[in-house]
């Protein structure tokens with residue numbers, strides 16, 4: 001059978017417990033239109049198809065199980081992952097400080113060219129914010145990776161974040177495919193300053 | 209299964225064993241050969257003529273399979289084979305106030321999809337009693353189908369649980 005895609009990217013979400021990884025991925029709406037069956041057994045992962053520069057990209061996105069800590073996550077967990085979302089909670093300083101530990105863990109156990117991105121989630125809770133946006137940006141710049149503030153609850157930047165990560169993985173692959181890997185060089189780090197809000201109901205090219 | 213998947217799935221399987229959700233097992237019937245035309249000739253009824261309208265000569269879907277609730281595209285044309293097989297699937301909608309989460313129905317008409325990456329957009333539930341169910345990736349309505357127990361590369365989407373666009 002013909003291949004139905006040009007690229008397959010496996011993405012992982014990691015971060016402290018409670019930062020909202022599962023909510024970023026799944027909605028678990030329980031209403032008259034959806035039985036309790038799905039929310040009872042839970043969702044494992046999703047496959048999404050997006051279009052980037054005329055290429056069909058299949059994204060397979062995994063949540064990491066509840067109580068995982070960076071000490072317990074090792075090589076097996078990261079195997080095959082091409083992109084990792086590092087998630088912290090803007091209302092929880094500890095979760096932000098632990099991003100460094102998560103990055104160290106990735107450096108130890110994941111493939112060295114895995115693409116990373118930092119997400120400051122729960123940005124709808126500005127009144128309870130303890131991590132400024134500036135701090136998040138600074139940390140991302142320090143590691144040379146991208147950053148966005150998101151809200152799973154208000155559907156802010158969630159889809160954009162995944163598309164951004166996918167785009168960066170593709171750009172990296174395109175550079176590798178370039179003979180000798182020369183010419184384009186590595187793309188400059190862009191820290192997203194814009195915040196767009198989208199309803200999750202938007203189906204077209206919707207990611208999550 | 210993907211390598212990353214293997215690692216993650218182990219975790220989830222353990223987790224689900226604890227939850228112990230009671231899901232009736234799959235009941236395979238006779239061989240789900242792609243050859244639906246023969247069956248149509250034998251016993252033509254409403255369901256089978258619906259399937260016939262949706263398939264080409266090879267028994268492949270001629271339209272998109274989409275979510276009946278949000279229209280999200282689950283599968284592109286030409287990628288699934290109309291197949292007869294028996295699976296029990298829990299209801300998608302709450303039909304009555306006292307409905308148990310596991311209440312459902314046994315269905316016979318399915319689209320056989322080979323390989324998880326063949327799907328355009330789809331979600332997979334955690335594994336319960338060795339079965340993964342399929343849901344809409346956008347609105348998470350489901351189950352719209354399931355994975356085959358014996359061959360994990362085979363996925364079945366219920367003909368009556370998706371729309372055609």
Ligand SMILES: Nc1nc2c(ncn2[C@@H]2O[C@H](COP(=O)(O)OP(=O)(O)OP(=O)(O)O)[C@@H](O)[C@H]2O)c(=O)[nH]1
Nearest residue numbers: 016017018019020021022023066122125151152153
């Ligand atoms: N206000 C607000 N609450 C959120 C947001 N995202 C998640 N939450 C809440 O945060 C809590 C934890 O969310 P989860 O998605 O379960 O967190 P997790 O990172 O998956 O946690 P573990 O599975 O334990 O690792 C839940 O009560 C969510 O409702 C958000 O964007 N805004």
Ligand SMILES: [Mg+2]
Nearest residue numbers: 021022065066
């Ligand atoms: Mg979680």
Ligand SMILES: [Zn+2]
Nearest residue numbers: 275278344347
């Ligand atoms: Zn849907």
